[in-house]
Amino acid sequence: MSGLLLLGLCAPLVHAGTSPPPPSDKQAANALKKFAAGCIKFHNSELKSILHEFCTNLKELEGLLKDGEWPLEEIAPAVLIELDVALRSMADTTNQSVLDVIESEAENILGYLQNDGTFPKGFLEGDCNALDKAQDKINKQFSKAVKKAQKKLKSFAKKTMKSSGVEFMAHVEVPEPTTMSPNPNEPGPPKKKDLKVDSMASSSVGNLCVGGQYSGKAGVSVDITITVGGQTFTQLAEVVDCRFKACFSDGDGLDEPLPEGNYTIEVREFTVDGTVQTTETSFGVPGT
Incomplete structure (x- = not known):
């Protein structure tokens, strides 16, 4: 999708034998917003899939415990492994498949503007527009998924106590997402x-x-x-x-x-x- 969205916006302005003029700041901002919206939708779908797999694996473990087919001393280690896999997948999806992709597209758009190096509204951290709004929505989706994982862990603990007599406790927090800082002409701040x-x-x-x-x-x-x-x-x-x-x-x-x-x-x-x-x-x- 990189660059195509923006070029599509400029297509009506292109004349035979001429180069397409750079888009306006408003067109650039709208292109970034539209691109980010698609990434946010993808992010939400991926997190749901990861969470579903995590809950399915815990349910299988519940069945093994109920049937006496899982060593009681392995309950906590097994759950931590499942948590580690889920959190790793969620973090990779959030940071590499979504935030990094939006940041890269923002840099592509800025590079295509051919301006004097100024950043249109929506491309700067802290201006409360396209980039910040996308970051906020993605962070909230990430947090919501982790909270659902914690809720499943509480249910798992109750069933574990009932089936095996072992008291189990677990806690999970949201890993810190990266921050988008597009800089088209130089490396951005280290992440x-x-x-x-x-x-x-x-x-x-x-x-x-x-x-x-x-x-x-x-x-x-x-x-x-x-x-x-x-x-x-x-x-x-x-x-x-x-x-x-x-x-x-x-x-x-x-x-x-x-x-x-x-x-x-x-x-x-x-x-x-x-x-x-x-x-x-x-x-x-x-x-x-």
Whole structure:
């Protein structure tokens, strides 16, 4: 679609043997708005599909637990894996398939304007027009999908308690979306990802799983330390495609199940140049 939408607007103005004149600022703004509207519709459809798959997988897990075909100590790790897959897919769709595409189209349109480098209304961050409105709608769609995932987790927890007697808890937050900053003639601001815990799961069999996003830089390592009642446990997290995850479970870095309590969770990201980024949160592990 890149460029075609704008060229279509200019087509009536083209005469044989002449180059098409650049569009007006209003035409440019309308082209961006129309292009963004299509991306927003696509985004909503993709998020619904990802959420449906997540809910389907949890339903299958509910059936396995009900039939006694799934180890109770694997409940939290299995749910965190499903959360990790869903959040990764949602973030990739939001950032790479939608926000980056709209930003690229905005740069194409700006480049086609052939003006003195000024930005028409709707192309600047903060002018409350096409770009900002698209960003706001996309962020809201992302947030709505994550809230629905949290609602499904609450339902899963109730069914898990009923079928197995295991108390299960989980929490999920919206990973931070990137921001659109079109700059047609030079590289835009770097799109860094801040270290953030966005998914946690625990159960009364004594385990705690933690996941989130990190910078995605090459050579990065992430470790997670959890603390309760003077006891401290540390693990090196698995890091793949800007996301990390680790589970503290009996037999998985621990000699025995975690004791009940509210845990402080510290996550540290180490880069090859020696930079350390940290973040902290907390979450509970229920007792039997």
